[in-house]
Amino acid sequence: MSLDEQVLSYPIPSDAALEPPAEWAELRSKCPVAHVKLPSGDQATLLTRYEDVKRVLADPRFTRQLNAPDAARLSAEGNGVFNSEMAQIIPDGGDEHQHWRRLVGKWFTAKRMAALRPSMEEIAEQLIDDMVKCGAPGDLKAGLGFPLPVYVICDMLGVPAADRERFSYWSDALLNLTRYSRAEMEAAQGEFFQYMADHVAARRAEAGDDVLSELIAAGGPEEGGLTDIQILVTGMALLVAGHETTANMIGKMVSMLLADRSRWERLLADPSLIRTAVEETLRLDANSGFGLPRYLRDEIEVGGTVLPRGTTVVCSMAAANRDESVFEGAEEMDLRRSPNAHLAFGVGAHSCLGQALARTELQVVLEVLLRKLPSLELAVPAEELERVEGLAVGGLRTVPVRW
Amino acid sequence: MRVTVDEDKCCGAGQCVLIAPEVFDQREDDGIVMLLEHEPGEDRHVAVREAAAVCPGAAIEVSDKA
Ligand code: HEM
Ligand code: SF4
Numbered sequence: 001m002s003l004d005e006q007v008l009s010y011p012i013p014s015d016a017a018l019e020p021p022a023e024w025a026e027l028r029s030k031c032p033v034a035h036v037k038l039p040s041g042d043q044a045t046l047l048t049r050y051e052d053v054k055r056v057l058a059d060p061r062f063t064r065q066l067n068a069p070d071a072a073r074l075s076a077e078g079n080g081v082f083n084s085e086m087a088q089i090i091p092d093g094g095d096e097h098q099h100w101r102r103l104v105g106k107w108f109t110a111k112r113m114a115a116l117r118p119s120m121e122e123i124a125e126q127l128i129d130d131m132v133k134c135g136a137p138g139d140l141k142a143g144l145g146f147p148l149p150v151y152v153i154c155d156m157l158g159v160p161a162a163d164r165e166r167f168s169y170w171s172d173a174l175l176n177l178t179r180y181s182r183a184e185m186e187a188a189q190g191e192f193f194q195y196m197a198d199h200v201a202a203r204r205a206e207a208g209d210d211v212l213s214e215l216i217a218a219g220g221p222e223e224g225g226l227t228d229i230q231i232l233v234t235g236m237a238l239l240v241a242g243h244e245t246t247a248n249m250i251g252k253m254v255s256m257l258l259a260d261r262s263r264w265e266r267l268l269a270d271p272s273l274i275r276t277a278v279e280e281t282l283r284l285d286a287n288s289g290f291g292l293p294r295y296l297r298d299e300i301e302v303g304g305t306v307l308p309r310g311t312t313v314v315c316s317m318a319a320a321n322r323d324e325s326v327f328e329g330a331e332e333m334d335l336r337r338s339p340n341a342h343l344a345f346g347v348g349a350h351s352c353l354g355q356a357l358a359r360t361e362l363q364v365v366l367e368v369l370l371r372k373l374p375s376l377e378l379a380v381p382a383e384e385l386e387r388v389e390g391l392a393v394g395g396l397r398t399v400p401v402r403w
Numbered sequence: 404m405r406v407t408v409d410e411d412k413c414c415g416a417g418q419c420v421l422i423a424p425e426v427f428d429q430r431e432d433d434g435i436v437m438l439l440e441h442e443p444g445e446d447r448h449v450a451v452r453e454a455a456a457v458c459p460g461a462a463i464e465v466s467d468k469a
Contacts, residue, residue: 105414109420351459
Protein backbone atom coordinates (compact mmCIF):
# COMPACT_ATOMS: atom_id res chain seq x y z
CA MET A 1 0.00 0.00 0.00
CA SER A 2 1.32 3.45 -0.78
CA LEU A 3 1.51 6.27 1.71
CA ASP A 4 -1.36 8.07 -0.03
CA GLU A 5 -3.92 5.43 0.78
CA GLN A 6 -2.72 4.43 4.15
CA VAL A 7 -3.52 6.31 7.35
CA LEU A 8 -0.29 6.63 9.23
CA SER A 9 -0.20 6.59 13.00
CA TYR A 10 1.27 9.81 14.33
CA PRO A 11 3.77 10.48 15.86
CA ILE A 12 5.73 8.20 13.51
CA PRO A 13 8.15 6.05 15.53
CA SER A 14 11.83 6.03 14.64
CA ASP A 15 14.24 3.14 15.17
CA ALA A 16 17.17 5.24 16.32
CA ALA A 17 16.92 8.05 18.87
CA LEU A 18 18.84 10.63 16.82
CA GLU A 19 17.66 9.60 13.35
CA PRO A 20 14.48 10.61 11.51
CA PRO A 21 11.88 8.01 10.51
CA ALA A 22 12.33 6.93 6.87
CA GLU A 23 8.72 8.00 6.17
CA TRP A 24 9.59 11.72 6.32
CA ALA A 25 11.51 11.80 3.05
CA GLU A 26 8.86 9.72 1.36
CA LEU A 27 6.06 11.95 2.65
CA ARG A 28 7.84 15.11 1.52
CA SER A 29 8.35 13.78 -1.98
CA LYS A 30 5.16 11.77 -2.53
CA CYS A 31 2.55 12.75 -0.01
CA PRO A 32 3.17 16.24 1.37
CA VAL A 33 -0.42 16.48 2.62
CA ALA A 34 -0.97 13.21 4.48
CA HIS A 35 -3.76 11.75 6.57
CA VAL A 36 -2.63 10.67 9.98
CA LYS A 37 -4.22 9.16 13.05
CA LEU A 38 -3.39 10.86 16.35
CA PRO A 39 -2.94 9.09 19.71
CA SER A 40 -6.60 9.98 20.46
CA GLY A 41 -7.75 8.05 17.39
CA ASP A 42 -8.87 11.31 15.71
CA GLN A 43 -7.60 12.11 12.22
CA ALA A 44 -5.50 15.07 11.20
CA THR A 45 -3.52 16.29 8.19
CA LEU A 46 0.26 16.13 8.39
CA LEU A 47 2.47 18.63 6.54
CA THR A 48 6.14 17.84 6.01
CA ARG A 49 7.42 20.22 3.30
CA TYR A 50 9.23 23.39 4.32
CA GLU A 51 7.12 25.80 2.23
CA ASP A 52 3.85 24.27 3.40
CA VAL A 53 4.76 24.18 7.07
CA LYS A 54 6.03 27.73 6.94
CA ARG A 55 2.92 28.98 5.16
CA VAL A 56 0.47 27.50 7.62
CA LEU A 57 2.45 28.55 10.69
CA ALA A 58 2.93 32.11 9.47
CA ASP A 59 -0.76 32.53 8.57
CA PRO A 60 -2.34 34.61 11.32
CA ARG A 61 -5.80 33.16 10.63
CA PHE A 62 -4.88 29.78 12.05
CA THR A 63 -4.91 29.04 15.71
CA ARG A 64 -3.16 26.52 17.87
CA GLN A 65 -6.24 26.26 20.06
CA LEU A 66 -8.05 23.03 19.45
CA ASN A 67 -11.25 23.88 21.26
CA ALA A 68 -13.65 23.96 18.29
CA PRO A 69 -16.13 21.08 18.44
CA ASP A 70 -14.76 19.53 15.24
CA ALA A 71 -11.07 20.00 16.09
CA ALA A 72 -9.04 16.81 16.50
CA ARG A 73 -8.02 15.82 20.01
CA LEU A 74 -4.34 15.04 20.33
CA SER A 75 -4.55 12.45 23.04
CA ALA A 76 -7.40 10.49 24.52
CA GLU A 77 -6.85 12.44 27.72
CA GLY A 78 -7.58 15.79 26.11
CA ASN A 79 -5.23 18.29 24.57
CA GLY A 80 -3.05 19.30 27.49
CA VAL A 81 -1.23 22.52 26.75
CA PHE A 82 -3.05 22.95 23.49
CA ASN A 83 -6.54 23.02 24.85
CA SER A 84 -6.88 23.79 28.49
CA GLU A 85 -9.03 26.69 29.62
CA MET A 86 -5.72 28.09 30.71
CA ALA A 87 -4.36 28.20 27.19
CA GLN A 88 -7.21 30.53 26.27
CA ILE A 89 -6.28 33.14 28.84
CA ILE A 90 -3.27 34.27 26.84
CA PRO A 91 -4.64 35.91 23.68
CA ASP A 92 -4.06 33.71 20.67
CA GLY A 93 -4.18 36.18 17.82
CA GLY A 94 -4.55 39.69 16.51
CA ASP A 95 -3.79 42.91 18.33
CA GLU A 96 -4.38 41.41 21.76
CA HIS A 97 -1.78 38.73 21.18
CA GLN A 98 0.65 41.31 19.87
CA HIS A 99 0.05 43.44 22.96
CA TRP A 100 0.75 40.48 25.27
CA ARG A 101 3.75 39.47 23.22
CA ARG A 102 5.34 42.93 23.41
CA LEU A 103 4.71 43.30 27.14
CA VAL A 104 6.34 39.94 27.87
CA GLY A 105 8.81 39.89 24.99
CA LYS A 106 10.68 42.96 26.17
CA TRP A 107 12.09 40.84 29.03
CA PHE A 108 13.50 38.33 26.54
CA THR A 109 15.39 40.53 24.09
CA ALA A 110 18.74 39.43 22.71
CA LYS A 111 20.52 42.13 24.72
CA ARG A 112 18.95 41.13 28.02
CA MET A 113 19.87 37.53 27.34
CA ALA A 114 23.43 38.53 26.50
CA ALA A 115 23.57 40.31 29.86
CA LEU A 116 22.64 37.02 31.57
CA ARG A 117 25.50 35.18 29.89
CA PRO A 118 28.07 35.52 32.69
CA SER A 119 25.65 34.15 35.28
CA MET A 120 24.67 31.30 32.95
CA GLU A 121 28.35 30.48 32.48
CA GLU A 122 28.82 30.37 36.22
CA ILE A 123 25.88 28.00 36.67
CA ALA A 124 27.15 25.77 33.85
CA GLU A 125 30.65 25.63 35.33
CA GLN A 126 29.30 24.77 38.76
CA LEU A 127 27.06 22.01 37.40
CA ILE A 128 29.91 20.52 35.36
CA ASP A 129 32.22 20.58 38.40
CA ASP A 130 29.58 18.72 40.39
CA MET A 131 29.12 16.16 37.63
CA VAL A 132 32.89 15.60 37.41
CA LYS A 133 33.11 15.17 41.19
CA CYS A 134 30.62 12.31 41.01
CA GLY A 135 32.95 10.56 38.55
CA ALA A 136 32.53 9.20 35.01
CA PRO A 137 30.30 8.05 33.49
CA GLY A 138 27.73 10.71 34.29
CA ASP A 139 24.32 11.61 32.92
CA LEU A 140 24.65 14.94 31.15
CA LYS A 141 20.90 15.34 31.05
CA ALA A 142 20.38 15.07 34.82
CA GLY A 143 23.64 16.83 35.64
CA LEU A 144 23.54 19.80 33.27
CA GLY A 145 20.78 19.78 30.63
CA PHE A 146 17.86 19.85 33.05
CA PRO A 147 19.08 21.98 35.91
CA LEU A 148 20.62 24.84 33.88
CA PRO A 149 17.49 26.13 32.12
CA VAL A 150 15.48 25.59 35.31
CA TYR A 151 17.85 27.74 37.38
CA VAL A 152 17.78 30.43 34.72
CA ILE A 153 13.99 30.60 34.27
CA CYS A 154 13.33 30.28 38.03
CA ASP A 155 15.60 33.23 38.58
CA MET A 156 13.84 35.27 35.90
CA LEU A 157 10.44 34.49 37.44
CA GLY A 158 11.59 34.81 41.02
CA VAL A 159 10.47 31.30 42.03
CA PRO A 160 12.78 29.09 44.12
CA ALA A 161 14.80 26.60 42.06
CA ALA A 162 14.46 24.26 45.04
CA ASP A 163 10.92 23.56 43.80
CA ARG A 164 12.21 22.33 40.44
CA GLU A 165 11.14 18.70 40.95
CA ARG A 166 7.55 19.88 41.19
CA PHE A 167 7.85 22.12 38.13
CA SER A 168 9.24 19.20 36.18
CA TYR A 169 6.33 16.99 37.11
CA TRP A 170 3.75 19.67 36.41
CA SER A 171 5.15 20.53 33.01
CA ASP A 172 5.48 16.87 32.00
CA ALA A 173 1.83 16.44 32.87
CA LEU A 174 0.85 19.52 30.84
CA LEU A 175 2.90 18.32 27.87
CA ASN A 176 1.28 14.90 28.09
CA LEU A 177 0.31 12.92 25.03
CA THR A 178 -0.04 9.41 26.39
CA ARG A 179 1.89 9.16 29.62
CA TYR A 180 -0.56 10.48 32.18
CA SER A 181 -4.28 10.00 32.80
CA ARG A 182 -6.74 12.85 32.53
CA ALA A 183 -7.15 12.90 36.32
CA GLU A 184 -3.38 13.23 36.77
CA MET A 185 -3.21 16.04 34.21
CA GLU A 186 -6.02 17.94 35.87
CA ALA A 187 -4.60 17.50 39.35
CA ALA A 188 -1.18 18.69 38.19
CA GLN A 189 -2.68 21.70 36.49
CA GLY A 190 -4.65 22.61 39.60
CA GLU A 191 -1.62 22.36 41.88
CA PHE A 192 0.53 24.33 39.49
CA PHE A 193 -2.14 27.03 39.19
CA GLN A 194 -2.39 27.34 42.97
CA TYR A 195 1.38 27.50 43.31
CA MET A 196 1.66 30.31 40.79
CA ALA A 197 -1.35 32.16 42.25
CA ASP A 198 0.38 32.19 45.65
CA HIS A 199 3.59 33.36 44.05
CA VAL A 200 1.92 36.22 42.15
CA ALA A 201 0.07 37.27 45.32
CA ALA A 202 3.38 37.34 47.22
CA ARG A 203 4.95 39.48 44.49
CA ARG A 204 2.02 41.82 44.52
CA ALA A 205 2.51 42.28 48.27
CA GLU A 206 6.25 42.71 47.90
CA ALA A 207 7.85 43.23 44.50
CA GLY A 208 11.05 41.41 43.61
CA ASP A 209 13.57 41.77 40.83
CA ASP A 210 11.81 39.48 38.35
CA VAL A 211 9.62 39.43 35.25
CA LEU A 212 6.36 38.79 37.13
CA SER A 213 6.96 41.74 39.44
CA GLU A 214 7.59 43.89 36.35
CA LEU A 215 4.37 42.67 34.74
CA ILE A 216 2.49 43.51 37.94
CA ALA A 217 4.13 46.95 38.06
CA ALA A 218 2.92 47.66 34.52
CA GLY A 219 -0.60 47.88 36.00
CA GLY A 220 -3.92 46.33 34.94
CA PRO A 221 -5.51 46.43 31.47
CA GLU A 222 -6.62 50.06 32.00
CA GLU A 223 -2.99 51.06 32.39
CA GLY A 224 -1.90 49.03 29.38
CA GLY A 225 -0.85 45.99 31.41
CA LEU A 226 -2.26 42.48 31.87
CA THR A 227 -5.06 41.12 34.05
CA ASP A 228 -4.16 39.19 37.20
CA ILE A 229 -5.09 35.90 35.66
CA GLN A 230 -3.08 36.67 32.53
CA ILE A 231 0.00 37.38 34.62
CA LEU A 232 -0.48 34.14 36.50
CA VAL A 233 -0.91 32.03 33.36
CA THR A 234 2.02 33.81 31.68
CA GLY A 235 4.14 32.73 34.65
CA MET A 236 3.03 29.12 34.22
CA ALA A 237 3.59 29.24 30.46
CA LEU A 238 7.09 30.66 30.81
CA LEU A 239 8.04 28.08 33.42
CA VAL A 240 6.86 25.19 31.24
CA ALA A 241 8.12 26.59 27.93
CA GLY A 242 11.35 27.79 29.45
CA HIS A 243 12.54 24.53 30.82
CA GLU A 244 11.39 21.32 29.15
CA THR A 245 12.26 22.28 25.57
CA THR A 246 15.69 23.75 26.25
CA ALA A 247 16.58 21.09 28.82
CA ASN A 248 15.91 18.33 26.31
CA MET A 249 17.65 20.21 23.53
CA ILE A 250 20.87 20.45 25.53
CA GLY A 251 21.02 16.65 25.78
CA LYS A 252 20.13 16.16 22.13
CA MET A 253 22.58 18.80 20.93
CA VAL A 254 25.51 17.32 22.82
CA SER A 255 24.56 13.79 21.72
CA MET A 256 24.36 14.80 18.07
CA LEU A 257 27.74 16.49 18.23
CA LEU A 258 29.37 13.54 20.02
CA ALA A 259 27.72 10.84 17.89
CA ASP A 260 30.38 11.62 15.28
CA ARG A 261 33.29 12.81 17.35
CA SER A 262 34.96 14.58 14.43
CA ARG A 263 32.28 17.23 14.91
CA TRP A 264 33.36 17.77 18.50
CA GLU A 265 36.96 18.00 17.37
CA ARG A 266 36.15 20.60 14.76
CA LEU A 267 34.46 22.68 17.42
CA LEU A 268 37.46 22.29 19.73
CA ALA A 269 39.72 23.50 16.95
CA ASP A 270 37.45 26.41 16.06
CA PRO A 271 35.02 27.56 18.76
CA SER A 272 33.82 30.36 16.47
CA LEU A 273 31.61 27.64 14.95
CA ILE A 274 29.55 27.38 18.13
CA ARG A 275 26.76 29.69 16.99
CA THR A 276 26.15 28.03 13.62
CA ALA A 277 26.65 24.55 15.14
CA VAL A 278 23.85 25.20 17.65
CA GLU A 279 21.52 26.23 14.81
CA GLU A 280 22.43 23.14 12.83
CA THR A 281 21.58 20.82 15.73
CA LEU A 282 18.24 22.62 16.12
CA ARG A 283 17.60 22.06 12.43
CA LEU A 284 18.55 18.39 12.49
CA ASP A 285 16.80 17.48 15.73
CA ALA A 286 14.85 14.47 14.52
CA ASN A 287 13.23 14.05 17.92
CA SER A 288 11.79 17.49 18.51
CA GLY A 289 8.40 16.17 19.54
CA PHE A 290 4.90 16.34 18.22
CA GLY A 291 5.22 19.38 15.95
CA LEU A 292 2.66 22.19 15.97
CA PRO A 293 -1.06 21.66 15.54
CA ARG A 294 -3.20 24.28 13.83
CA TYR A 295 -6.97 24.40 13.48
CA LEU A 296 -8.07 25.86 10.14
CA ARG A 297 -10.82 28.43 10.55
CA ASP A 298 -10.81 29.01 6.80
CA GLU A 299 -9.96 26.78 3.89
CA ILE A 300 -6.48 27.00 2.45
CA GLU A 301 -4.66 25.46 -0.47
CA VAL A 302 -1.44 23.73 0.48
CA GLY A 303 0.82 21.96 -1.98
CA GLY A 304 -2.02 21.78 -4.55
CA THR A 305 -4.54 20.28 -2.13
CA VAL A 306 -7.45 22.28 -0.73
CA LEU A 307 -7.82 21.79 3.01
CA PRO A 308 -11.37 22.56 4.11
CA ARG A 309 -12.11 24.75 7.10
CA GLY A 310 -12.36 22.71 10.24
CA THR A 311 -9.26 20.66 9.39
CA THR A 312 -6.72 20.04 12.14
CA VAL A 313 -3.25 20.26 10.65
CA VAL A 314 -0.04 19.02 12.25
CA CYS A 315 3.05 20.86 11.08
CA SER A 316 6.19 18.77 11.36
CA MET A 317 8.95 21.35 11.60
CA ALA A 318 11.51 18.57 12.03
CA ALA A 319 10.52 16.98 8.71
CA ALA A 320 10.39 20.41 7.03
CA ASN A 321 13.88 21.18 8.33
CA ARG A 322 15.25 18.32 6.20
CA ASP A 323 13.60 19.47 2.99
CA GLU A 324 16.16 19.11 0.19
CA SER A 325 14.52 21.84 -1.85
CA VAL A 326 15.49 24.40 0.78
CA PHE A 327 18.59 23.05 2.52
CA GLU A 328 21.50 21.90 0.42
CA GLY A 329 22.71 18.51 1.64
CA ALA A 330 19.75 18.55 3.99
CA GLU A 331 20.57 15.24 5.69
CA GLU A 332 24.17 16.29 6.38
CA MET A 333 25.26 18.17 9.45
CA ASP A 334 27.14 21.25 8.29
CA LEU A 335 28.47 23.07 11.33
CA ARG A 336 28.98 26.22 9.28
CA ARG A 337 25.58 26.30 7.56
CA SER A 338 24.48 29.90 6.97
CA PRO A 339 21.89 31.16 6.56
CA ASN A 340 20.00 28.45 8.41
CA ALA A 341 16.35 29.42 8.40
CA HIS A 342 15.16 26.29 10.19
CA LEU A 343 11.71 26.15 11.74
CA ALA A 344 12.58 24.65 15.12
CA PHE A 345 11.22 27.75 16.88
CA GLY A 346 8.24 28.08 14.57
CA VAL A 347 7.76 31.15 12.40
CA GLY A 348 5.57 34.25 12.25
CA ALA A 349 3.72 36.05 15.01
CA HIS A 350 3.81 33.06 17.39
CA SER A 351 7.39 32.03 16.81
CA CYS A 352 9.14 31.22 20.05
CA LEU A 353 9.22 34.15 22.41
CA GLY A 354 12.11 32.62 24.32
CA GLN A 355 14.35 31.87 21.37
CA ALA A 356 17.06 34.37 22.28
CA LEU A 357 17.15 32.80 25.74
CA ALA A 358 17.21 29.26 24.38
CA ARG A 359 19.96 30.10 21.89
CA THR A 360 22.04 31.81 24.55
CA GLU A 361 21.69 28.83 26.90
CA LEU A 362 22.63 26.35 24.18
CA GLN A 363 25.64 28.41 23.13
CA VAL A 364 26.83 28.83 26.71
CA VAL A 365 26.51 25.12 27.48
CA LEU A 366 28.46 24.17 24.40
CA GLU A 367 31.17 26.75 24.97
CA VAL A 368 31.69 25.80 28.62
CA LEU A 369 31.68 22.07 27.87
CA LEU A 370 34.27 22.47 25.11
CA ARG A 371 36.44 24.53 27.42
CA LYS A 372 36.14 22.43 30.59
CA LEU A 373 35.70 18.91 29.20
CA PRO A 374 37.45 18.77 25.82
CA SER A 375 37.76 14.98 26.13
CA LEU A 376 33.98 14.53 26.46
CA GLU A 377 32.49 11.49 24.70
CA LEU A 378 29.33 9.40 24.74
CA ALA A 379 29.62 6.49 27.19
CA VAL A 380 27.29 4.33 25.08
CA PRO A 381 27.06 3.92 21.30
CA ALA A 382 24.73 6.58 19.86
CA GLU A 383 22.40 3.79 18.65
CA GLU A 384 21.70 2.86 22.25
CA LEU A 385 20.39 6.27 23.29
CA GLU A 386 16.68 6.08 24.09
CA ARG A 387 13.90 8.55 23.46
CA VAL A 388 11.47 9.85 26.05
CA GLU A 389 8.03 8.67 24.97
CA GLY A 390 4.54 10.02 25.44
CA LEU A 391 5.17 13.77 25.73
CA ALA A 392 4.64 16.57 23.20
CA VAL A 393 8.31 17.61 23.54
CA GLY A 394 10.97 15.14 22.43
CA GLY A 395 14.05 14.28 24.43
CA LEU A 396 16.45 11.54 25.45
CA ARG A 397 15.94 9.53 28.64
CA THR A 398 19.58 9.89 29.67
CA VAL A 399 22.76 11.12 28.01
CA PRO A 400 25.57 8.95 29.42
CA VAL A 401 28.98 10.60 28.95
CA ARG A 402 32.58 10.23 30.12
CA TRP A 403 35.55 12.60 29.87
CA MET B 404 23.22 48.02 0.56
CA ARG B 405 20.05 49.54 2.00
CA VAL B 406 18.20 47.90 4.89
CA THR B 407 14.58 48.48 5.92
CA VAL B 408 12.57 46.86 8.70
CA ASP B 409 8.83 46.44 9.13
CA GLU B 410 7.94 46.92 12.79
CA ASP B 411 4.49 45.41 12.34
CA LYS B 412 5.88 42.13 11.13
CA CYS B 413 8.59 41.97 13.79
CA CYS B 414 7.84 39.47 16.56
CA GLY B 415 10.79 40.52 18.70
CA ALA B 416 12.66 37.24 18.38
CA GLY B 417 16.01 39.00 18.47
CA GLN B 418 17.67 36.86 15.80
CA CYS B 419 18.87 39.96 13.96
CA VAL B 420 20.52 41.34 17.11
CA LEU B 421 22.22 38.04 17.85
CA ILE B 422 23.65 37.94 14.33
CA ALA B 423 24.37 41.61 13.51
CA PRO B 424 24.35 43.67 16.73
CA GLU B 425 26.04 46.61 15.02
CA VAL B 426 23.10 47.00 12.65
CA PHE B 427 20.05 45.92 14.68
CA ASP B 428 18.83 46.45 18.21
CA GLN B 429 15.54 45.89 20.04
CA ARG B 430 13.57 48.64 21.79
CA GLU B 431 13.65 48.52 25.57
CA ASP B 432 9.92 48.98 25.97
CA ASP B 433 8.55 46.28 23.66
CA GLY B 434 11.40 44.27 22.16
CA ILE B 435 10.65 45.41 18.61
CA VAL B 436 13.50 45.84 16.13
CA MET B 437 15.38 49.13 15.77
CA LEU B 438 17.60 49.78 12.82
CA LEU B 439 20.93 51.27 13.89
CA GLU B 440 22.41 51.53 10.42
CA HIS B 441 20.38 51.98 7.25
CA GLU B 442 23.38 51.60 4.99
CA PRO B 443 25.77 49.25 6.76
CA GLY B 444 29.37 48.98 5.59
CA GLU B 445 30.71 46.13 3.42
CA ASP B 446 32.03 44.20 6.39
CA ARG B 447 28.48 43.81 7.72
CA HIS B 448 26.78 42.67 4.53
CA VAL B 449 27.08 38.92 5.10
CA ALA B 450 25.66 39.18 8.60
CA VAL B 451 22.81 41.46 7.50
CA ARG B 452 21.84 39.07 4.73
CA GLU B 453 21.90 36.18 7.16
CA ALA B 454 19.70 38.12 9.61
CA ALA B 455 17.22 38.94 6.86
CA ALA B 456 17.10 35.30 5.73
CA VAL B 457 16.41 33.87 9.17
CA CYS B 458 14.13 36.58 10.63
CA PRO B 459 11.03 34.64 11.72
CA GLY B 460 8.75 37.59 10.97
CA ALA B 461 10.22 38.23 7.48
CA ALA B 462 10.53 41.80 8.74
CA ILE B 463 13.94 42.69 7.30
CA GLU B 464 14.37 43.81 3.74
CA VAL B 465 17.71 44.26 1.98
CA SER B 466 18.16 46.00 -1.34
CA ASP B 467 21.37 46.31 -3.26
CA LYS B 468 20.76 49.74 -4.66
CA ALA B 469 23.42 52.17 -3.59
C1 HEM C 1 15.23 24.83 22.39
C2 HEM C 1 14.30 25.39 23.06
C3 HEM C 1 12.93 25.81 22.55
C4 HEM C 1 12.22 25.38 21.45
C5 HEM C 1 12.63 24.33 20.42
C6 HEM C 1 10.99 26.15 21.43
C7 HEM C 1 10.02 26.03 20.44
C8 HEM C 1 8.90 26.83 20.34
C9 HEM C 1 7.97 26.80 19.22
C10 HEM C 1 8.08 25.88 18.03
C11 HEM C 1 7.00 27.73 19.46
C12 HEM C 1 5.84 28.12 18.53
C13 HEM C 1 4.49 27.71 19.02
C14 HEM C 1 3.39 28.00 18.02
O1 HEM C 1 3.63 28.57 16.94
O2 HEM C 1 2.26 27.61 18.32
C15 HEM C 1 7.31 28.35 20.74
C16 HEM C 1 6.55 29.34 21.34
C17 HEM C 1 6.84 29.87 22.58
N1 HEM C 1 7.98 29.65 23.34
FE1 HEM C 1 9.50 28.41 22.89
N2 HEM C 1 10.96 27.00 22.50
C18 HEM C 1 12.12 26.84 23.21
C19 HEM C 1 12.49 27.53 24.35
C20 HEM C 1 11.73 28.48 24.99
C21 HEM C 1 12.14 29.22 26.15
C22 HEM C 1 13.49 29.11 26.84
C23 HEM C 1 11.09 30.02 26.48
C24 HEM C 1 11.03 30.99 27.63
C25 HEM C 1 10.86 31.62 28.28
C26 HEM C 1 10.03 29.82 25.51
C27 HEM C 1 8.80 30.47 25.51
C28 HEM C 1 7.87 30.39 24.50
C29 HEM C 1 6.60 31.12 24.50
C30 HEM C 1 6.07 32.03 25.59
C31 HEM C 1 5.94 30.78 23.28
C32 HEM C 1 4.56 31.28 22.79
C33 HEM C 1 4.75 32.49 21.91
C34 HEM C 1 3.47 33.02 21.30
O3 HEM C 1 2.47 32.31 21.20
O4 HEM C 1 3.49 34.20 20.89
N3 HEM C 1 10.46 28.88 24.61
N4 HEM C 1 8.48 27.79 21.24
S1 SF4 D 1 14.88 38.88 13.75
FE1 SF4 D 1 13.09 39.76 12.76
S2 SF4 D 1 11.42 39.36 14.17
FE2 SF4 D 1 13.31 39.09 15.31
S3 SF4 D 1 13.71 41.07 16.25
FE3 SF4 D 1 14.81 41.03 14.35
S4 SF4 D 1 13.40 41.94 12.89
FE4 SF4 D 1 12.19 41.40 14.67
